[in-house]
Amino acid sequence: MIELRLPAAEEMIRRLRVGEEVSISGVMITARDAAHRYLTDTDGPEAREVLRGSMIYHCGPVVVREGGEWRFVAAGPTTSAREEVYEADIIARYGVRGIIGKGGMGEKTLAACREHGCVYLDAIGGLAVVIAQSVRRILDVHKLEEFGVPEAMWVIEVENFPATVGMDTYGRSIYKEIEQKSAARLRELFGQPAR
Amino acid sequence: MLEGNVLIESLVELIRRSSTSIPQDVQDVIARAADREEPGSSAQSTLRLVLDNIRTAQSMSRPVCQDTGSLLFHIQRGRNYLQRTIERAVNAALPIATERAYLRPNTVDPLTGKNPNDNTGVGVPYMHFEESDDDFLLEVALLQKGGGSENVSCQYSLPDASLGAGRDLEGVRRCILDGVHKAQGKGCAPGIVGVGIGGDRGTSFLVAKQQLLRRLDDRSPIGALAQLEERLMGEANSLGIGPMGCGGRTTVLAVKAGIAYRLPACYFVSMAYMCWALRRHTMVVAANGEVTYHD
Numbered sequence: 443m444i445e446l447r448l449p450a451a452e453e454m455i456r457r458l459r460v461g462e463e464v465s466i467s468g469v470m471i472t473a474r475d476a477a478h479r480y481l482t483d484t485d486g487p488e489a490r491e492v493l494r495g496s497m498i499y500h501c502g503p504v505v506v507r508e509g510g511e512w513r514f515v516a517a518g519p520t521t522s523a524r525e526e527v528y529e530a531d532i533i534a535r536y537g538v539r540g541i542i543g544k545g546g547m548g549e550k551t552l553a554a555c556r557e558h559g560c561v562y563l564d565a566i567g568g569l570a571v572v573i574a575q576s577v578r579r580i581l582d583v584h585k586l587e588e589f590g591v592p593e594a595m596w597v598i599e600v601e602n603f604p605a606t607v608g609m610d611t612y613g614r615s616i617y618k619e620i621e622q623k624s625a626a627r628l629r630e631l632f633g634q635p636a637r
Numbered sequence: 638m639l640e641g642n643v644l645i646e647s648l649v650e651l652i653r654r655s656s657t658s659i660p661q662d663v664q665d666v667i668a669r670a671a672d673r674e675e676p677g678s679s680a681q682s683t684l685r686l687v688l689d690n691i692r693t694a695q696s697m698s699r700p701v702c703q704d705t706g707s708l709l710f711h712i713q714r715g716r717n718y719l720q721r722t723i724e725r726a727v728n729a730a731l732p733i734a735t736e737r738a739y740l741r742p743n744t745v746d747p748l749t750g751k752n753p754n755d756n757t758g759v760g761v762p763y764m765h766f767e768e769s770d771d772d773f774l775l776e777v778a779l780l781q782k783g784g785g786s787e788n789v790s791c792q793y794s795l796p797d798a799s800l801g802a803g804r805d806l807e808g809v810r811r812c813i814l815d816g817v818h819k820a821q822g823k824g825c826a827p828g829i830v831g832v833g834i835g836g837d838r839g840t841s842f843l844v845a846k847q848q849l850l851r852r853l854d855d856r857s858p859i860g861a862l863a864q865l866e867e868r869l870m871g872e873a874n875s876l877g878i879g880p881m882g883c884g885g886r887t888t889v890l891a892v893k894a895g896i897a898y899r900l901p902a903c904y905f906v907s908m909a910y911m912c913w914a915l916r917r918h919t920m921v922v923a924a925n926g927e928v929t930y931h932d
Contacts, residue, residue, distance in 0.1 A: 461679070476750070504703045504741040515738045516694075516703035521785040521823050545785070545823035545882060566683055567785065567825035567881055568702040568914040571694040590752030591742050592703075604686075606679060608883065620884050621821055624876040628818045631872055632801060632811060 449495025500543030502592025516570035530554035546617030562609035680885025822882015825912030836897035
């Protein structure tokens with residue numbers, strides 16, 4: 443298990459390899475579809491400072507408000523593929539060092555990871571309660587009214603957030619490799635010749 | 638007979654139980670799958686974390702997954718229960734369940750993008766009614782299906798030349814294997830695959846979704862479907878997609894198939910992909926008003 447503290451230095455991120463398990467501590471920000479569009483269309487003034495050297499977590503949490511304080515109740519990752527059109531640009535413009543989500547992302551993001559020193563981290567889909575327990579504090583929330591609870595940008599402080607490197611800065615993607623292997627097996631099951 | 642606030646609170650309790658637990662038969666299958674994975678592999682540790690998450694969610698009464706999904710109610714009612722009474726009670730239960738954080742605000746107006754923050758809205762939740770011969774019976778089954786798994790669900794129209802799929806069970810087999818392959822880990826594998834064969838486009842999907850209400854350890858009473866389910870389960874797992882699409886021996890936890898008669902011109906195959914977090918729970922109200930719940 444590799445300990446990762448945020449903000450993370452580029453050389454630390456460039457040492458990570460596909461398959462390695464990490465434990466993340468520090469401040470990060472949640473962003474889904476509406477937030478990605480917002481960060482693309484604007485300069486993201488609320489998020490800019492936090493994002494430098496930090497990570498984006500693809501997550502739309504269940505939250506409660508108790509005594510004026512927000513708290514995450516359930517906060518697993520959402521499908522990352524939906525943000526493929528935005529992510530490479532956001533990584534480049536905001537200096538993001540990690541994307542946390544589930545299901546992996548595509549070639550454009552993989553190339554951006556390599557070029558700008560960023561990794562994609564796989565959090566286990568549906569691990570909502572376990573991950574919520576690693577969220578120590580909610581420091582801020584942006585665009586809550588406009589985007590709604592799941593889509594808002596929650597600035598969170600996490601401790602020992604568990605994840606696995608799914609895409610690294612060497613151009614490797616576990617998702618691409620599994621996709622290719624399973625495609626070969628599918629052709630076998632269909633009685634088609636291997637390519 | 639149950640009515641008014643008692644009916645509403647009973648439905649809130651149904652939603653709480655459904656949202657914060659996973660049926661025992663599903664947990665059993667995940668536990669056996671974890672044991673079968675390569676010792677020390679990330680597939681095995683993923684499945685064990687999943688089981689840990691399920692136990693923690695239930696003990697803390699918190700949603701197993703933050704995507705509390707679309708709610709599909711399958712309701713059997715005796716004639717002493719009016720459909721509109723139940724509909725109103727369900728619609729009253731949703732804001733309460735949201736307020737208590739059993740549900741995430743999960744409905745969005747497709748025109749304005751606005752979320753009413755209480756899970757109400759046009760066309761939601763989906764309620765399917767059947768009338769029971771027992772005048773006093775009320776049985777409400779609830780399925781919560783998350784958006785990630787809904788996004789990878791798909792429908793085929795046979796014949797499909799690209800898959801070499803004709804209008805027979807071999808064609809159905811090819812569609813489902815293709816669907817599971819395309820889904821990879823994006824629908825939170827390992828999944829439970831509901832298959833609808835026939836129908837029109839709408840009913841085909843409905844049949845597929847209704848399969849998700851079956852216990853994982855049951856067997857289709859139709860011999861040809863039971864065989865298909867078993868074969869597809871083995872073949873889908875041989876794809877090696879694994880938990881979360883990161884590789885492993887467990888790609889699906891079950892395959893369940895059902896049929897609806899088709900039009901002569903149509904042959905639809907629908908795949909309702911359900912994430913491992915299959916949330917299903919049933920509430921039964923007896924004639925004396927006593928409420929029981931089971932998974």
